[in-house]
Amino acid sequence: MMQHNFSAGPCILPKSVFNKASKAVMDLDNSGLSILEISHRSKAFVEIMEKARTLALAHLNLNPNEYTALFLQGGASYQFLMTAYNLLESKAAYLDTGTWSAKAIKEAKLLGEVDVVASSKDKNYNYIPKSFTVPSDANYLHITSNNTIFGTQIKDFPQVDAPVVCDMSSDIFSRAIDFSYFDLIYAGAQKNMGPAGATLVVVKNDILGKVSRAIPSMLDYQTMISKDSMFNTPPVFSVYVSMLTLEWLKQEGGVSAIEKKNKEKADLIYTEIDRNPLFEGFAVKEDRSAMNATFTLKDEALKSKFDEMAKQANLNGINGHRSVGGYRASMYNALPLESVQVLVDVMKELERTA
Numbered sequence: 518m519m520q521h522n523f524s525a526g527p528c529i530l531p532k533s534v535f536n537k538a539s540k541a542v543m544d545l546d547n548s549g550l551s552i553l554e555i556s557h558r559s560k561a562f563v564e565i566m567e568k569a570r571t572l573a574l575a576h577l578n579l580n581p582n583e584y585t586a587l588f589l590q591g592g593a594s595y596q597f598l599m600t601a602y603n604l605l606e607s608k609a610a611y612l613d614t615g616t617w618s619a620k621a622i623k624e625a626k627l628l629g630e631v632d633v634v635a636s637s638k639d640k641n642y643n644y645i646p647k648s649f650t651v652p653s654d655a656n657y658l659h660i661t662s663n664n665t666i667f668g669t670q671i672k673d674f675p676q677v678d679a680p681v682v683c684d685m686s687s688d689i690f691s692r693a694i695d696f697s698y699f700d701l702i703y704a705g706a707q708k709n710m711g712p713a714g715a716t717l718v719v720v721k722n723d724i725l726g727k728v729s730r731a732i733p734s735m736l737d738y739q740t741m742i743s744k745d746s747m748f749n750t751p752p753v754f755s756v757y758v759s760m761l762t763l764e765w766l767k768q769e770g771g772v773s774a775i776e777k778k779n780k781e782k783a784d785l786i787y788t789e790i791d792r793n794p795l796f797e798g799f800a801v802k803e804d805r806s807a808m809n810a811t812f813t814l815k816d817e818a819l820k821s822k823f824d825e826m827a828k829q830a831n832l833n834g835i836n837g838h839r840s841v842g843g844y845r846a847s848m849y850n851a852l853p854l855e856s857v858q859v860l861v862d863v864m865k866e867l868e869r870t871a
């Protein structure tokens with residue numbers, strides 16, 4: 518049975534990737550061995566890792582002499598601490614745009630002074646703060662490009678002198694921007710790149726080595742870089758499937774081509790949210806995310822009817838996060854436009870029969 522998977526994460530991946538990945542579980546490239554049983558030091562896996570790292574930088578259009586791509590463990594949440602450990606000497610600036618930003622702030626506070634330059638908490642994070650100043654002595658500015666839970670996305674990145682660190686977990690590889698604007702990007706694989714278990718970190722080499730604290734090996738980007746992202750056993754399967762997804766993205770025409778498709782999907786759902794008198798968008802219009810559309814029913818009494826209709830139509834994973842309520846349609850790269858059309862049809866049908 519075909520499901521329309523709107524899950525916020527772990528999320529939908531391309532069918533062709535699932536096919537290749539399941540074959541590799543039985544037999545990796547006719548080697549007679551499973552991807553799950555080969556050594557991470559084998560030639561086959563070293564090639565997979567190198568391909569994944571190369572593709573990641575290529576999709577972001579970043580110079581491999583300036584930036585390094587790493588596949589680490591611990592999720593994006595581990596990066597909340599790791600970024601601060603490696604970059605926070607005295608003071609760092611953080612933009613508070615949601616639950617994940619707030620968690621990053623909490624970790625950074627363990628290591629130095631944190632200046633929260635602006636926050637949208639006053640309106641339950643339904644917008645992106647636009648005017649704020651970053652102190653001139655900040656070691657870096659930390660931002661979250663897409664707020665998965667609240668459905669907001671930064672469209673214009675602030676011009677700042679400080680290095681910019683970005684949690685891009687839920688919109689990496691979804692739109693073409695000048696990625697050289699960022700000095701460090703991190704993203705848990707499970708939102709738009711692969712299965713849970715790997716975290717992509719893309720770091721500009723020259724921002725490292727500037728803090729005075731001793732950094733434990735597992736928390737040190739320089740350790741990971743010097744060992745080609747294989748200081749210890751990497752998450753082999755997750756790296757493999759991420760590599761397959763990055764190959765798929767290349768076949769699809771890369772980030773600019775997928776951005777067009779993502780925009781079509783977002784336009785389709787937001788047009789319906791604004792047109793249909795039964796629904797209301799959560800995020801303010803100018804900050805709406807092309808990845809996660811958040812919306813509510815104006816009349817809660819219609820909830821059980823709408824939920825039942827959604828279930829009948831095989832719409833999966835559209836419940837909103839508990840801190841927002843309502844609904845959230847996550848439309849990551851692999852979600853086809855047809856799935857969004859089915860959701861929109863159900864919304865129209867509710868209007869017709871309510």
Ligand SMILES: *Cc1c(COP(=O)(O)O)cnc(C)c1O
Nearest residue numbers: 592593594617665684686687705
């Ligand atoms: C999901 C998510 C996280 C947390 O990722 P984990 O890999 O579970 O630690 C952090 N930031 C953003 C923006 C997310 O969407």
